[in-house]
Amino acid sequence: MSPVFSHGDLRLYLLNLLDEGPRHGYDIMQALSDRTGGTYTPSAGTIYPRLAKLEEEGLVTKSVDGRKTVYAITEAGHAEVQARAGELEGIEAGLADSVRLIADEVRGSVREAMRSLRADLAAARSQERESATAQGVSDDPRTASREQLHRADAAINEFRVRLRTDLRGHVARGGELAATMVDELTADLDRIARDVTRVLRG
Known part of the structure; x- marks a missing residue:
């Protein structure tokens, strides 16, 4: 079965989700599941290492809100999303095709x-x-x-x-x-x- 996200696309898609507003980890996983019609529900082992990498790159910050860790995009992260808007459109189109397949x-x-x-x-x-x-x-x-x-x-x-x-x-x-x-x-x-x-x- 073909993967939903091609190599590197998930990283940009995560940034795009956070560009819409701050989210905690479970909310990000749920958003991915919702937007793929339930055909892709990533595990914590898939999402959190990528969020940590984005934080290392200065594209994402995290803060603690009670028992939840909330992730938010930085100005640098927002700039990358804007610069790669065309790629995001391609990802969205490919995502729809993958979900159908x-x-x-x-x-x-x-x-x-x-x-x-x-x-x-x-x-x-x-x-x-x-x-x-x-x-x-x-x-x-x-x-x-x-x-x-x-x-x-x-x-x-x-x-x-x-x-x-x-x-x-x-x-x-x-x-x-x-x-x-x-x-x-x-x-x-x-x-x-x-x-x-x-x-x-x-």
């Missing part, structure tokens, strides 16, 4: 998982019909239904484990999990549940 990749993975689940359910229905035909009408339908219920449970559990593993692995590798993607996943699961309910009710 990341969201598309994640949505594609979710759709593939949804297709796999639908295929599993369709195969289970087909096998159920074939089994019923082969066994004849003398078999107890309740027994056959319980057997198919076990198969459906197994398919659902397999899907859950596979998707959960993919999502956890993505986050563990440093990937971002957008709220919009989770919303779409929830909507897709609701849609599948309604489809199954509609089939069961005939």
